[in-house]
Amino acid sequence: MRFLEIRRAGREPASADFDHDFPALIARTLSDLTREERHVLRSVSLLDAFDLSLATAAAGLPHQAPALRLIERPFVRENPFGLWPFHLHGLIRSTVRGADDQTDDRWSPRDWQQAAERSHAALGEQWRASTGRDRALLVGCLRQGLGLARDFRLNLGWLTDAAWDYVGDSVWEPVAPPARQDQAAVETPADALAELLSALSRRQHEHRARTADRLTGVIDTRLLPAELHEMAVYYLAKADRDLGRSDASLRGMQHVADHGGRLAAAARRGLAHLARLAGDFPAARDAARTLGWEGRHHRVQGDIWWPHGEMDRAAAAYEAARHEAEQHGVAGERATSQAQRAFVLAFTQPEHADDEVELARHLVTGLSLRQTSHTIEMAALARDAGTDRDVEDRARILREQISISGVAIAGAVLELALCFHHAVRDDHAGADAGIARLRDLTRGGDYAYYADIAQFMLGRPAGQASAVRWLDDEQHTRDRWRALVTARQAHLRAGQ
Numbered sequence: 057m058r059f060l061e062i063r064r065a066g067r068e069p070a071s072a073d074f075d076h077d078f079p080a081l082i083a084r085t086l087s088d089l090t091r092e093e094r095h096v097l098r099s100v101s102l103l104d105a106f107d108l109s110l111a112t113a114a115a116g117l118p119h120q121a122p123a124l125r126l127i128e129r130p131f132v133r134e135n136p137f138g139l140w141p142f143h144l145h146g147l148i149r150s151t152v153r154g155a156d157d158q159t160d161d162r163w164s165p166r167d168w169q170q171a172a173e174r175s176h177a178a179l180g181e182q183w184r185a186s187t188g189r190d191r192a193l194l195v196g197c198l199r200q201g202l203g204l205a206r207d208f209r210l211n212l213g214w215l216t217d218a219a220w221d222y223v224g225d226s227v228w229e230p231v232a233p234p235a236r237q238d239q240a241a242v243e244t245p246a247d248a249l250a251e252l253l254s255a256l257s258r259r260q261h262e263h264r265a266r267t268a269d270r271l272t273g274v275i276d277t278r279l280l281p282a283e284l285h286e287m288a289v290y291y292l293a294k295a296d297r298d299l300g301r302s303d304a305s306l307r308g309m310q311h312v313a314d315h316g317g318r319l320a321a322a323a324r325r326g327l328a329h330l331a332r333l334a335g336d337f338p339a340a341r342d343a344a345r346t347l348g349w350e351g352r353h354h355r356v357q358g359d360i361w362w363p364h365g366e367m368d369r370a371a372a373a374y375e376a377a378r379h380e381a382e383q384h385g386v387a388g389e390r391a392t393s394q395a396q397r398a399f400v401l402a403f404t405q406p407e408h409a410d411d412e413v414e415l416a417r418h419l420v421t422g423l424s425l426r427q428t429s430h431t432i433e434m435a436a437l438a439r440d441a442g443t444d445r446d447v448e449d450r451a452r453i454l455r456e457q458i459s460i461s462g463v464a465i466a467g468a469v470l471e472l473a474l475c476f477h478h479a480v481r482d483d484h485a486g487a488d489a490g491i492a493r494l495r496d497l498t499r500g501g502d503y504a505y506y507a508d509i510a511q512f513m514l515g516r517p518a519g520q521a522s523a524v525r526w527l528d529d530e531q532h533t534r535d536r537w538r539a540l541v542t543a544r545q546a547h548l549r550a551g552q
Contacts, residue, residue, distance in 0.1 A: 060130040061088055082151045085131065091161050092122035093129075098163055099171045100126075101152040104200055105140035113178035114171065139196045172208035176201055180214030189385050194221055195229050198253070203233035205246035212245050216284060219249060220318060223287065226388025228257045228424040248279040252288050259295065260424040264462040268295040286312050290319045293326060297333070298463040300500050306330055321350035328356050333465070333502040335524035337364075349380055355393050362400045363509060364527060365536025370400045388428075391419040395431040402438035403476065403540050406547065409439040430458055430466050438473045442480030442548050451477075468497045468506050479513035479541045480548070487514055512537035 058081050062069040065088065074081070086094055092115075099115040100106050106114065111123040126132060127142050134141050144152070153168070163171075183197040198218050205215060222231060232254035242248050255270035271292040274280070280288065293308025309330065312323035328343035328351075340360050347353035358373035374397035381390035398412035416432045433454050440447050451474050458466045471494045478486035487510065494507040508518040512534040526533050 057131045058085065061085055064130075078147070079151050079154070082148065086152070089129075090122070090125070092117065093126050094161060096122050096126045098152060098168075099175065100142075101144060101149045102168075102172055102175050102204060103140075103143075104203075105135075105138055105143040105196075107140045107142065110140060110175075110178055110182060111142070113181070114175040116170075116174050139192055169208055172204050173210060176204045176208075176210050176213070179204075180218075183218060184214065189225075191225065191227065191229075194218060195231055198222060198231050199233055202231070202246060202250045202253075206233065206244065206250055209244050210246065212249060212281070212284075215246070215249060216281065219253060219284065219287070222253065223256065225386055226392070226423075226425070228260050228388070230254075230257050232257070242273070242277050242279065245279045245281070248274050248277050249284060252280070252284065256291055257424065259291075260426045263460065264295045264298045268292060268299060271295060283317055286315060286317050286319060290323055290326075293323070297326065297330065298461075298465065300464045300502055302330060302333070302500070302502055321347060322352075325351040325356055329359070332356075332360060332363075335505045335522070337527050338525055341527060349384065352377060352389065354380060355389075355396065358393075358396055358400070360527075363505065364533050365509075365512075365540060367400045367404045367540070371397050371404075374400065387419070388423055388425055391416065391423055391425060392428045392431075394419050395428045395435065399431055399435040399438060402435045403441075404543070406439045406441075406544070409435065413439065426461060427463055427466060430454065430461075431469075434470055434473050437470075438476060441473070441477040442544050447477050448474070464497060465503060468494060468503050471497065472506050472510060475510040476513055476541065476544075479510075480544045484514065509533075509537055513541050514538075515541075 058074060059069050062073055073084075086097070089097065096111055096115045096117070100111050103110070103114065108120055108123055108127070111126070112120045115123065117123070127134070131144065131148055133143050133145065135143070179197045179201045183193060186193050198215065201215050201218070204210060205212060232250045242251055251270065252274045255267055255274065258270075259267040271288050274288045275285065275292065278285075289308050290312045293305045293312070296302075296308065297305035305326070309323045309326035313320050313327060324343065325347055328340045328347065331337075331343060332340040337360055340356070344351075344353055344356040344360060347356060354373045354377035358370040358377065361367075361370035361373060374393045377393035378390050378397065381387075381393055394412070395416040398409060398416045401412050402409040413432060413435050416428075416435070420428050420432065433450070437447055437451055437454070451470060454470055455467065458470060471490050475487050475490040475494070478484075478490060491507050491510045494510055495504075498504045498506060505522060505524040508522050508524060511518055515534075515538045517534065518530070522530075524530075
């Protein structure tokens with residue numbers, strides 16, 4: 057690059073032109089630029105990537121000519137397919153920011169601070185000005201904006217609304233900027249927000265206990281404004297529920313619901329889920345009726361219907377949930393609803409379940425939704441129940457994958473699907489082993505009725521005194537589950 061810059065100036069390079077270490081070469085390059093070009097270069101060195109308008113706004117200039125001249129320099133790289141096409145190599149960025157240049161317009165610490173503030177504001181303006189739901193722009197602006205706010209201790213500003221947009225789609229791409237080597241502690245609101253969003257995105261790849269620990273750490277800092285603090289409390293309550301910590305989850309969900317913030321409807325949904333997992337289906341149904349779209353009322357209703365063996369009603373509820381998610385443009389909810397629909401229809405319509413499973417797989421592609429992906433694989437197992445399609449081997453692999461996440465309900469649903477397979481095959485020994493695993497997984501009381509359902513599949517009454525409150529008489533639920541088994545057996549005989 058130094059060679060090209062010298063040739064650009066119209067003279068032949070000489071060996072002495074390169075008798076410098078890298079920072080010195082960068083300092084020489086700075087001196088070769090015009091004053092305005094140096095100003096733009098220093099400004100964009102704060103950014104991972106930029107376009108012409110972002111570079112101009114970051115520099116605080118009224119015209120684009122200096123930025124246009126700068127991007128023609130050989131040390132500015134271009135990726136025409138990037139969200140922002142231009143960037144500096146990381147080593148050049150760090151050297152420009154730390155170069156001991158001898159120019160008469162070298163920047164003071166206050167100059168760097170003001171450039172960071174301009175860059176941060178410019179990113180926010182780009183995000184707010186975007187038309188439609190540009191997810192890539194949202195994530196890009198968040199990642200760069202969080203880095204600037206963290207490194208220069210800026211106010212959160214537009215990052216608060218952007219964080220809410222990020223969680224609203226339930227997609228969970230990596231969003232946190234790279235960690236700073238010189239700072240391990242969470243010291244500013246930007247540090248706390250970066251850690252919060254990182255924990256939420258990483259929960260798809262980490263054990264829920266790790267997620268709960270990280271969110272607890274964010275909450276304990278008390279650095280976030282009230283509405284973002286409630287975001288951390290809500291997702292900690294979700295993690296607690298996944299880990300079987302129902303009392304802690306109840307406290308967190310109730311706190312968020314009582315405060316009436318942006319996640320109040322979601323917290324009320326969480327309370328309905330807690331009633332359902334405790335086996336209080338009338339309470340869960342009553343709560344579901346008050347939730348509306350924001351509380352995902354249709355999906356909650358589907359979650360209530362299928363444990364009763366009402367698979368067609370559950371499938372209709374999940375389809376309605378998927379349609380609502382499509383209307384609101386929430387990709388994660390759409391995929392989750394379709395995965396649940398595929399799961400329940402796999403019990404009743406194995407011949408049509410292929411299409412439902414494939415649609416779910418299509419909708420989850422590109423989304424970081426590990427639990428939804430597990431649901432799709434469990435749907436495929438339920439579809440193949442009673443056959444010789446390696447159901448038990450696939451279940452064994454899926455069981456290992458689920459154990460990594462620490463989500464208790466996923467393991468219980470898997471065992472229930474496997475009990476359905478054993479019941480269809482009249483394998484009472486296999487079913488009894490599955491029921492024993494279910495009792496072990498639900499010994500804390502949550503989802504204890506799954507073991508009852510497994511008994512119903514075999515035509516038996518609940519093996520132990522059950523505290524579950526069904527929506528109708530237990531006998532009706534038992535009959536529906538047994539009918540699913542006998543219908544599958546008849547289907548397989550007809551196929552033979």
